[in-house]
Structures are given as C-alpha cells and as structure tokens.
Amino acid sequence: DQLISQIAAGEVVERPASIVKELMENSLDAGAGWIHVTIEHGGLRRIVVADDGNGIARDDLGLAVARHATSKIDSLDALESVASLGFRGEALASIASVSQLTLTSRAVDADRAYAITPATSAEPRPAALDRGTRVEVRELFARIPARRKFLRAPATEFAHIRKAFNQLALSRFDIGFVLHHDGTEVARIAPAHGPDAMQQRVDKLIGGAFGDHAVAVDEQAAGMRLSGWIATPGFSRGQADRQYSYVNHRPIRDKVFNHGVRLAYRDLLHNQRHPAYVLYLTLDARQVDVNAHPAKAEVRFRESRLVHDFVFRSVGRALAAVEA
Ligand code: ADP
Numbered sequence: 001d002q003l004i005s006q007i008a009a010g011e012v013v014e015r016p017a018s019i020v021k022e023l024m025e026n027s028l029d030a031g032a033g034w035i036h037v038t039i040e041h042g043g044l045r046r047i048v049v050a051d052d053g054n055g056i057a058r059d060d061l062g063l064a065v066a067r068h069a070t071s072k073i074d075s076l077d078a079l080e081s082v083a084s085l086g087f088r089g090e091a092l093a094s095i096a097s098v099s100q101l102t103l104t105s106r107a108v109d110a111d112r113a114y115a116i117t118p119a120t121s122a123e124p125r126p127a128a129l130d131r132g133t134r135v136e137v138r139e140l141f142a143r144i145p146a147r148r149k150f151l152r153a154p155a156t157e158f159a160h161i162r163k164a165f166n167q168l169a170l171s172r173f174d175i176g177f178v179l180h181h182d183g184t185e186v187a188r189i190a191p192a193h194g195p196d197a198m199q200q201r202v203d204k205l206i207g208g209a210f211g212d213h214a215v216a217v218d219e220q221a222a223g224m225r226l227s228g229w230i231a232t233p234g235f236s237r238g239q240a241d242r243q244y245s246y247v248n249h250r251p252i253r254d255k256v257f258n259h260g261v262r263l264a265y266r267d268l269l270h271n272q273r274h275p276a277y278v279l280y281l282t283l284d285a286r287q288v289d290v291n292a293h294p295a296k297a298e299v300r301f302r303e304s305r306l307v308h309d310f311v312f313r314s315v316g317r318a319l320a321a322v323e324a
C-alpha cells in the first residue's frame, strides 16, 4: 500500500510547488478567509500551509490522510458538477507517502485541536491550534533519493511555488493570502471587494505595472462568460509566466484556451509570443471534465471548438477596443 501511494504520489507531487497547490486548494475548499504559506529552502526543508477554515474533527484526521478518502463528493453524479477544487481524495495521502507530514486541525465546534503524523502514529494526539487547519511537510522525498535528485535549486523551486501561490491568490479575491520564504514576507494580500480592489491584486501579483497596461474583458455568449484582464500588445514581451487562466474558478492549463487567446493576438504581437493575461471562464460545470489529470491542472471541454472560438472572439473584441 505504501508503494501504491508512492506511485500515485508521482502524479500528484511532482515538486514542492505541487504540494503548496494541493494544500492551498484544501484550505480554499474548507472555506478559509485567510491562508498562510510558509516555505523554507524552496520547500525542500519545510512547507507549512495554515488556514482558518472549518477544520477536521479528531476522528476524521486518519481518514483525511487515507488514500481515496474525500469528504467532498459522494457519487459519480456529484463529480459531473463538482464545485470544490479537490475531489480525488489522494493529495494528503500522496504527500504523506513521500514526506513527513503533520496534520493539525481544530473543527469549528471542537474545544481543542488534534494532530496526526501518519509516519509515526495513526493515533491523533492533542495539539495547540486556535482554529482551522495547519499542514506541515518536511523531509520531502528523503526516502526516495531518485525523486529528490530531480528537484532543482531552492530558488528555482521557490519560483514554481510563487507561481502556484499567485495562481490560487488570483482565483478568489475575497480571501487573504500570505507567503513567507526563509523568514521573509514575500506577499501579503488582503481580502478585497469591488473592481478596483481586484485590479490592485492583479497588479500586485503579476507585477511589471500590469494594471496600467491591462484591458478589461467581459463577454458573454452561449451560456459562457469570459472576464478578466489582458495586456495591451506592447506590454506582452516574453512573459510566459504571466498567463493565468481559470475555468469556474479553478486554475487550469489548457491548450484550447491558450490557443484561442494567442490567435486573437496573432497579428498584433509580431515576434513577441507571450501575452500576459488573467482570464476567468465560467460555464455550466457539466460542459467541462475536471478529472482529466491527477494534478487537476488540465480540463477537457465537452465542446472545445465552441470554447476556443468564444475565447478568441472575446479577447479579439477587447483588443480591437484598444486599437480603436
Ligand atoms: P480531496 O481534497 O480531494 O478531498 P485531500 O487528500 O486533499 O483530498 O484531502 C482529504 C480530505 O481531508 C478532504 O476531503 C477534507 O475532508 C480534509 N481536509 C484536507 N485539508 C483540509 C483543510 N485545510 N481543512 C479542512 N479539511 C481538510
């Protein structure tokens, strides 16, 4: 079972950034108002994600770290229209199989917190925590030298973490996010409401004064909506790391979507191939399969041609408005 978990972990836990992503997603699913991420040495030494969400009851701690145990869906039908970021029930188990993981949590109605460290004991023990959940991950891949070897320098791993953090911080404006690396506060973003607040967050996270060069997008057609910001063509020079796309608030990487955007820029970009953008596509949950990949980063659209053309036309219209 340990071996099977480690094999599954290979698909979910590629590097420290994948762990940060999975843990932040869990915090979002738990209804957190704030999420604190603390990283040491690019995540190679320590990753801590703490939230003020619903927490986990003492008797459910063991289940939370068990493979294929999820509290988020209870049927195949529910998977058809899943709204939570998690649904596979394998992240905590996978992470625990390749590291020393400690899960500490206090359920909202509990009078104290409990912790579990699956590597040393399956029994929850009393612990100190005011509210919410705290997951600490140490000794990543320590028992799997072959995997450890594939990790890059801490600075590179941290760059990946930063991207994962940004991606989720841009997925929900009503939630606060804090990121620490080696004792330094790298980012602190307060919960925000209203269009100005959103633009500020986008500017802060993407940097390079993106906000000053961004054009708003907001289009609807055929039950789909595309909103967000795209950079004016002049701003788009070699910014492959400044592309953020979401489907129903889930960060995704999708060829169909990306191609639609790039095609809209086609004649405007000349040899600059990476437009910066933050785009949110919303559509009926049944029109998209989110269970296309273990890391949940890829999706499959039921009508990909329709999505492609809608993205292409919407971005094209926003760009045309700038040109005019
Ligand atoms: P999934 O997110 O797909 O359900 P995970 O392995 O990521 O699977 O988490 C397993 C379970 O642990 C979740 O279904 C949830 O019940 C619980 N859990 C994990 N993290 C948190 C958290 N931060 N707050 C509350 N519950 C959590």
Ligand code: MG
Pocket: 022, 025, 026, 085, 086, 087, 089, 091, 092
């Ligand atoms: Mg999860």
